Amino acid sequence: MKAIVRIANEYRLRLYPISRGRNWGFGSRVPVESGCCIVDLKRMNRILEFNEKNAVITVEPGVTFEQAAEYLREKKSSLYLSVTGGPPDGSVLANALERGAGVGPLGDRAKYCNGLEVVSRVGKIAQFGLGPAIEGLFFQSNLGIVTKMSVWLTRKPKYFQLLFFAAYNEQELVAASSAIKELQQQGIVRDTSFSLWNVYRFLTAQIQYPWEAFGGKVASPKELLEHLPKTWKGVQWVGFVGLYSPSLLHAISSRLLVRRAFRRKVSRFFIIDPAIAHVGRLLQKPLHRMTRVDVGKMLEATYFQSVFLGYPTKLQIGSTYWRKRGTVPATIDPDRDRCGLHWIDVALPFDGEDIIRVTRTVEEVAIKHGLEPMANFFNMNQWYMKSFIVIMFDQDAPGEEDAACQCHDELFATLNQLGYSPIRLGIQSMVLGAPTEQTYIELVRRLKQMFDPNDILSPSRYDFRHRWSRPVDKAQSPS
């Protein structure tokens, strides 16, 4: 890696390192600017260290979520790595660097990793714990190439329960989210363990577009909802909360408090525990007929092989085929199959009112552009939530790509105006989403000058250069 960076500096070759290239919805493996050489790190896929007692795993950029989970399973470890809902073959290290979020404890991965090794023009930098902390500079940045990272692991809980609820109106949502926030402040619900879906997003994770019902044409999103099975009528949000307990007695105690917090506030909620989950598995066929929800599939993904417990899932990424015609292929690859996908990630306070405001904005803008409004919310901690907003389309359907791009830009700008700032950017939003503060922008330029004076690393990626007062001075040698 050092040699590559040295040679690239010598010949002023622009490099665009990718780990696994699975940054779907944010540009996948496509450089922000053209004229870059892709540096594909997927063969740097060694697990360099693992320590059961200390609950840490050290990985290279190419190590995937699936690979890490498989490795821990083989070692018969009592530990697991928090996974995302995204591609199982995505890079653990790159997800952390993007400040991606995992499900369950330690999901705010950028907080729970260390031992970074960074290659840059100024030399190799490794971690330390004294003096000004510079690790932060290499998250969402183009200042160096991170070649190694230690990620912290979670001990499997003795007892796992899953709270499921459906909110039928805004009052129910406000009540549910404030109950969960309160439970989290008391330590019953853990960070990054509450996942909320608006009904459209939930729907697209369950089924493919019902083309036959609408004669092969795109229906309006409202019509789509009317097409829902009876059991789902009127549902506006669906929520899942993982409950991790060190003993059965703790689990019962938590269940009592959760029940008390939800009772008479939300009309439909239940807590899945091992007994109920097994019954559900036995009765999956009649339940499927009754609810038109594939209960078996849902139980696998949320309980038995739960994302909440570190099992990578293909359930959500399959939904990238939502607007495609034909069935979802065995090997999911939205890039190859021209599935259109735009992501928007914004931060919002952990407050029902804000969830409602974001959902309403997404609905308004997406429906205007003839697209399904999809929003997911996730408690990063008791202080703030992350919203994952998805725009799905078919790259092969005439006009859809234009509509989706317009929808993305309008939604992005509107949310930003309302104070819901982006916290992660795609190649389509690097220019739209820059922080407002000019002092910071200039600092980024000067850091770029310091770490990458020839400006060869991933130009325009999180460097906000469209707002720089002047370009980096390439003549300058590293001082």
Next chain:
Amino acid sequence: MKAIVRIANEYRLRLYPISRGRNWGFGSRVPVESGCCIVDLKRMNRILEFNEKNAVITVEPGVTFEQAAEYLREKKSSLYLSVTGGPPDGSVLANALERGAGVGPLGDRAKYCNGLEVVSRVGKIAQFGLGPAIEGLFFQSNLGIVTKMSVWLTRKPKYFQLLFFAAYNEQELVAASSAIKELQQQGIVRDTSFSLWNVYRFLTAQIQYPWEAFGGKVASPKELLEHLPKTWKGVQWVGFVGLYSPSLLHAISSRLLVRRAFRRKVSRFFIIDPAIAHVGRLLQKPLHRMTRVDVGKMLEATYFQSVFLGYPTKLQIGSTYWRKRGTVPATIDPDRDRCGLHWIDVALPFDGEDIIRVTRTVEEVAIKHGLEPMANFFNMNQWYMKSFIVIMFDQDAPGEEDAACQCHDELFATLNQLGYSPIRLGIQSMVLGAPTEQTYIELVRRLKQMFDPNDILSPSRYDFRHRWSRPVDKAQSPS
């Protein structure tokens, strides 16, 4: 503040900002280099914002722990701010910037704060959540003056218990610490809620030096131990673990697991709950006679007005008078009263073997220099511990200061050699404790060049300039 920095830059005046100047044992308010103007921020003591629902408080540099606790009490808040064992009139903001550690949940304060506002030559910088993270640059650094910070608060637990144990030998200690680590990985014990004292450190927090027993002369540390009351004979370590529960049933569940984890491993442990604490308070006089430990005082400090629950305490800082003759004054001020105090903070893995190795090293070196070996250990998280090593002496006693300085330097070097690296430095150790990696040292120099080109802010404080390849170039104007 901006004006001060501008003027100082113009006239090349060196500034040394202090918030409260309570950095006892690390140099208090004394600049690392001479010729600095003290910028005393203690009158910037406003609590700028507080939000009960969101559990955040925003403070200026002069806000003290006592002031924040008082403020929350007045507001009848259900929240508290994790406090240190240090001076109640220390600065909340400065403690976070030094990467100080608080007791109980959210004690790793540098992780649980945001909204920094920094004044530097490059302008005022405020927080953001996108692109490279630069906040880390202002912790343990001299790159800017932090004038504002938001700190996260903890909800009071419904039920609080305190595990107390004494370890009589190394096996017991290893068993206890591995049990606590396991309980922490299961989520029963929270981060920064386990405090372990070696017997000397515990002793000095209980009593003043027993001058009369040794005819006014300093006895050897071993003799001192023999002077202990019978109940304490043979104790080598004393540990406290806060147990925070959201309900009585949770508390009982946790107690069962803690008991099971400790039974037959540690010969003396008990769990203080509200009932036991009240009985202890009633019986404090006979208990005091029996154990020679001031049970009433200890219960106040650890349970009723517990540091584990955000009550600032003077108990530990009173011990800075350990070697002084005469009683501890009503207003504690070790600087005024010439109490000698050197601190060493190192990191170690959360492992009994490492705790033993650090304790043995401290004992060996301190006893050689005729000083009591005092070490405190604290679980920053399930991965690593912080050790607070204290060297106490009397600045007025001939020869003690020299011995203490020699002891400090030898201990510091020995621990570092054994791999226990410092994680916080005093003005006496800025040169001794620099990180080994030269790439990092040069980066700090270049950051200094960028943020403070006239080199006027706290020179030599956490900048490791004795290892710089060259000084910052003062002629350069900010680019």
